[in-house]
Amino acid sequence: MSKRSVLLATLAAFLALPALTERDLVPSLENAPNVCADRPAEPDWMQNIALREAYKRVLVQDIYSAQNLERVVEESNCDCDTRFPSWDAAEAVFFERFADAERWEMLEASDEFNRRSSAARPEAMAICEDAGNW
Template structure:
């Protein structure tokens, strides 16, 4: 009885193998970014995309600044238009340039932590506002 069950499971696994292989071939990774919500959001500045891997913490800091500023803006304005939630990167870039561009790595990592905390503090309220208009 047990042997029959094992043989049945083995036959089932073998019969599904071609289907898994086809499905795996259809999963083609892409660098194209597409979004269901606010698909026309501005791209990251080119200089951020060109940052060397060893200095990726700079890019992460700008991303963290951007996220915190935008979620806080949604909460402050009580609006979640795409332009509010995903504005141009200018303000985040300016904040980085004015306060962190010459900072040490550890200072940037600490600042990222602060901005992540700010974003997380605003996230629940921002999500409720954005959910109401279908932009989350």
Template sequence: MTRAIAVAGLLLIFGTTAGVAERNLIPTLDNHPNVCPDQPPEPKWMQNINVRESYKRLLIQQIYRAQSMERVVESQNCDCPTRYPSWAAAERVYIEHFAASEYWDIVEATSAYRRQANELRREAMPICEATGNW
């Protein structure tokens, strides 16, 4: 009997604690970047893309990320306009090379751009950290 009361008490305590912790993990709708607060937003058509085609949005995001890291490394500069320019160049690459591609081709290209961005990230990070933009 004592054991059952102890177990019930522990469950009550853990349940209450989990509820409080869960409430603290609710995401906010404010999406303000910590670095370069004037970053250009994604184009509206990307934000409104059909859920079934979200893999296309991911590709454009990875193209943008790879281009960003490449610009930083090439210019040895990480000011906000260099790291976060407009999305036009990434959109152009997508439209010219991938707009008519099949699903698996886009998934493969997304992986390639992610790898490229991650490789360049190693060189870009110290440049950006030095200017406070990481």
């Protein structure tokens, strides 16, 4: 075999490798979390919200995340009930403060709750890693 043939065969095998690995990636339809498998489901209204109003669902998710990470830090506790409580408190904040807000106000609020989550995340992560819940 000539040097050129070996080079072409090696190149062909190299180029085929990504296609083989991509083909082997099969998405899982399961949405089972790695920790705290018994998390409460999102409220029905959030799961069934119209696509045009998805920003409302995102805001409630952002509120939920910020509240929960802050609670983990405040209590220095990362059991599943602390990290993933019911959605009631997040829904209450949404309905009390944002139910009648304009879309842009909700987007700004999402940014603020994301900042709060980001601020609490490092300390919450350390607490939860120690508890095996991260």
